[in-house]
Amino acid sequence: MATQTLDAFQVIADPSRRKMLRLLSRDSLTINSLAENFDMSRPAVSKHVKILYGAGFISIQDIGRERYCILKQDGFDELQEWINYFDKFWATKLKNLEALLNNKINKK
16 A cells, blocks of 8 residues: 655644644654654554654654654745745735835825
C-alpha cells in the first residue's frame, strides 16, 4: 500500500500533529517521549511522525537505541510562502485604499 503524500496544510490540519510540532519546538524528543503526551497508541504516534517526516517538518536522528524527532524548517517553507503571498496581497489592497482615501480628502 502506497503512502499518501500530503501537502503542508493537510499535515498541519490534524490537531495531534500540530501539538507534536509545538512540543518539538521546545526540544527534540524521542518517539516514546512524544507518545507520552498523547492518548493514543505508540503505532498511531509513529504514523503521525512518519507524516511529519515525509512532509519535511521533522528529521529523525538515531542516537544509540533511540530515535529522536527534530523540528526542521523545510515543511514550514510552503506555509510561509502561502502566507507571504496573502500578506503582500492585503498590503497592496490597503495601500490602494489609503491612496483612494487620501485622494478623496485632498479633493475636498
